[in-house]
Amino acid sequence: PFFDTAAEGFANLHRTYVDGAAMRKWWADVLLKSSAYEYGPSGMRRHEVEAYNGWLVQFLAGTEKIKANDLRAGRYAEQLSTLSACPMKVVDAINKVSDNATLIAGVLGYTVHGTANDAVTLRPAHGWCMMLP
Secondary structure: OHHHHHHHHHHHHHHHHHOHHHHHHHHHOOOEEEEEEEEOOOOOOEEEEEEEEOHHHHHHHOOOEEEHHHHHOOOOHHHHHOEEEEEEEEEEOOOOEEEEEEEEEEEEEEEEEEOOOOOEEEEEEEEEEEEOO
């Protein structure tokens, strides 16, 4: 349920603004290193593979876990890009000129980093542009 996850996420972002110290556990769970199982061709046993979970995975990808191989292969690129477009009207009131535009903004990509103690960090790349005719 995307909207339940989104409502919880936005509420927790607000709580972070009000009392950041109380939200440390929630932020610690943003992206977690875990494992998942893959199965080989018929008759082969399952084997464990590296995966990620956490509230950001649930919010953006709509799934509980993402296998690291699928992430590297770009299988979740569309869900994780999160670009939004907003039509708008730009007005110069002094010269009495206006035109239509589109503002596009969001997460353009990301880099997943691991550390020596198996902590996982996610470095998003944010961007925006205003498209004018």
